[in-house]
Amino acid sequence: MKTQFISISKNEWLTDALKNNGYNMIPSNIILDKTLTGIGATHGELQAERNSIIIEPNVPVILGKTENESNYLAVYAKTTEAQVRAYLKRSDITYKKLITTPESFKKIRKVAIALNIDIYTDFFCLFDECEKITQDSDYRPAISQPIHDFFRFTNKAFVSATPLNPSHPEFTNQDFSKIKIQPDFDYKKDITLIFTNSFINQVSEALANLAESPCICIFFNKTDAINLLIEELKLTDYKIFCSEKSVKKLNERFVENATDTVELPLAKYNFFTCRFYSGLDIVLGNINPDVIILTNLATANYTAIDPFTDAVQIQGRFRSGFNSLTHITTINPQMKALSTKEIETKIAVFKENYETARANHSTETDTFRKQALLEDMNNLKYNDFLDENGEINHFAIDNYHNEERVKGYYQSMQNLITAYQGTLHFNLNVVNAIATVGQDDYMIISTAKGVKERMKMIVETLERIRIDCENGLLDDERRKEYIRPLKGYAEYQYIAPIFYKIGIKGIEKANYLKGEINKAVKQYDKEQAEKLRFSPEVLKAIEAEFETGEYIAKEAIKVRLKNLYNAFHIDYKVTQDIIKDYFDTKVHGASYKLVRFNPKR
Numbered sequence: 001m002k003t004q005f006i007s008i009s010k011n012e013w014l015t016d017a018l019k020n021n022g023y024n025m026i027p028s029n030i031i032l033d034k035t036l037t038g039i040g041a042t043h044g045e046l047q048a049e050r051n052s053i054i055i056e057p058n059v060p061v062i063l064g065k066t067e068n069e070s071n072y073l074a075v076y077a078k079t080t081e082a083q084v085r086a087y088l089k090r091s092d093i094t095y096k097k098l099i100t101t102p103e104s105f106k107k108i109r110k111v112a113i114a115l116n117i118d119i120y121t122d123f124f125c126l127f128d129e130c131e132k133i134t135q136d137s138d139y140r141p142a143i144s145q146p147i148h149d150f151f152r153f154t155n156k157a158f159v160s161a162t163p164l165n166p167s168h169p170e171f172t173n174q175d176f177s178k179i180k181i182q183p184d185f186d187y188k189k190d191i192t193l194i195f196t197n198s199f200i201n202q203v204s205e206a207l208a209n210l211a212e213s214p215c216i217c218i219f220f221n222k223t224d225a226i227n228l229l230i231e232e233l234k235l236t237d238y239k240i241f242c243s244e245k246s247v248k249k250l251n252e253r254f255v256e257n258a259t260d261t262v263e264l265p266l267a268k269y270n271f272f273t274c275r276f277y278s279g280l281d282i283v284l285g286n287i288n289p290d291v292i293i294l295t296n297l298a299t300a301n302y303t304a305i306d307p308f309t310d311a312v313q314i315q316g317r318f319r320s321g322f323n324s325l326t327h328i329t330t331i332n333p334q335m336k337a338l339s340t341k342e343i344e345t346k347i348a349v350f351k352e353n354y355e356t357a358r359a360n361h362s363t364e365t366d367t368f369r370k371q372a373l374l375e376d377m378n379n380l381k382y383n384d385f386l387d388e389n390g391e392i393n394h395f396a397i398d399n400y401h402n403e404e405r406v407k408g409y410y411q412s413m414q415n416l417i418t419a420y421q422g423t424l425h426f427n428l429n430v431v432n433a434i435a436t437v438g439q440d441d442y443m444i445i446s447t448a449k450g451v452k453e454r455m456k457m458i459v460e461t462l463e464r465i466r467i468d469c470e471n472g473l474l475d476d477e478r479r480k481e482y483i484r485p486l487k488g489y490a491e492y493q494y495i496a497p498i499f500y501k502i503g504i505k506g507i508e509k510a511n512y513l514k515g516e517i518n519k520a521v522k523q524y525d526k527e528q529a530e531k532l533r534f535s536p537e538v539l540k541a542i543e544a545e546f547e548t549g550e551y552i553a554k555e556a557i558k559v560r561l562k563n564l565y566n567a568f569h570i571d572y573k574v575t576q577d578i579i580k581d582y583f584d585t586k587v588h589g590a591s592y593k594l595v596r597f598n599p600k601r
Contacts, residue, residue, distance in 0.1 A: 037316025061279035197438030
């Protein structure tokens with residue numbers, strides 16, 4: 001896809017930058033990468049001298065742009081077809097401006113057909129915050145419903161400050177190109193990136209440091225976790241901004257300070273879920289809030305923030321700026337992130353299974369079997385990548401790739417740091433607050449599913465403690481402090497002595513199976529006993545214990561040797577013949593003559 005670069009100066013609007021390059025309005029068949037939030041792309045389209053249908057991902061954005069504007073129409077779930085009809089028939093508006101959710105676009109289409117209006121030639125279609133069609137398609141499949149209509153428009157564009165490259169073939173077929181806005185000034189924002197394995201403690205500390213702040217805005221994409229955080233930290237002056245469905249759920253828990261629209265004034269502590277990450281203008285007058293972004297992978301992977309999209313959008317919500325920006329996050333080195341090739345392979349297998357099931361269904365003649373095949377086919381994974389018409393949903397496939405990309409950032413500190421640096425939007429201050437063992441580690445152990453999983457986590461924890469002790473990062477007192485909570489688990493009582501014998505590698509080799517572990521311990525003890533019974537101290541003691549040149553009863557030799565082994569804590573079965581491992585001997589009935597001390601190892 002060809003890219004045209006257009007410069008923009010500080011405090012300059014997008015429309016001015018476009019005009020400087022010969023565009024009076026947003027051109028057609030363009031993916032417009034604004035780079036910066038808040039430079040007036042949607043506003044410019046609302047002022048453009050043409051009819052427009054603007055598709056916005058979320059209702060709060062739509063209400064924010066249509067509030068007190070009778071010449072614009074907000075089209076969403078609560079908007080009726082009668083309202084759309086009345087608006088389209090208005091003769092007092094020169095240029096119609098409809099701002100709609102993806103799901104409600106069909107209302108516009110249906111009414112326009114009834115009124116004999118050809119929206120595809122008479123209107124410009126702008127898909128705003130276009131990355132959302134990819135990001136949200138897994139839990140919100142209907143977000144991509146208007147895409148077939150979008151490509152039917154003669155004049156159309158995708159726009160965002162953080163667009164994701166779409167794979168839909170129509171972008172190529174219709175010769176789309178990209179316009180990339182390039183600021184000619186330093187637009188980077190300072191951000192503190194804090195890595196932790198004691199999530200609640202770290203958030204509590206961050207809020208304590210901001211005790212004097214008049215307004216703190218916290219972006220955290222899980223309502224249940226927000227509720228838990230409020231309870232844990234005993235917050236009172238707060239508001240939660242989330243979906244209408246989540247508001248009802250919170251109300252059922254007697255949480256009343258929840259709403260699906262941004263209401264001013266804000267509280268001391270304000271929580272926002274992902275529907276408020278992009279597009280929305282939060283104007284607080286003379287107040288510059290402190291902004292905190294939260295990611296807790298122990299809560300849910302979808303709390304992960306994409307530095308290239310989410311983080312950029314979040315910091316852009318505050319038109320008058322902010323006082324500070326912080327991202328507190330956990331990491332998960334065990335989290336698997338699929339490569340592009342692995343994803344393509346999986347999808348190919350899903351498709352193959354689906355096509356086989358469909359072929360079997362189409363050729364089956366028995367009614368009952370045909371119905372069974374249909375039910376089975378409808379439950380196959382490949383359905384996740386099909387739209388309501390049974391056609392490939394390219395944005396669902398893009399979503400799969402996108403989710404795996406973001407997961408990869410959270411496999412290590414360095415991966416996420418590199419991603420943030422790659423955005424070119426931030427001056428990064430990194431704080432490593434990860435302890436050898438954190439609050440979250442104990443929580444994960446306590447919630448482990450099954451004995452084997454808990455044992456594995458305990459062993460991995462003991463290994464981290466061992467390494468940090470070995471590297472001089474922990475003193476003995478701190479080591480004991482970390483181990484103390486582990487002693488309450490039955491798995492610890494079993495596995496800890498074994499860990500100190502065969503180490504994590506020995507336990508991993510046994511695949512955390514008790515039978516295999518016990519065999520490994522037995523073999524280890526045997527090998528250690530073998531080493532110990534030929535150690536210099538033991539050999540010296542044995543040589544001193546027995547006289548050479550004399551006959552000694554075999555049973556007496558056995559008893560004396562056994563006493564020596566016990567003294568040195570050697571777990572080894574002693575027989576009458578073991579003495580031959582240490583001396584050259586001659587046998588005479590029930591006695592041995594010890595000729596010469598000659599260890600046989």
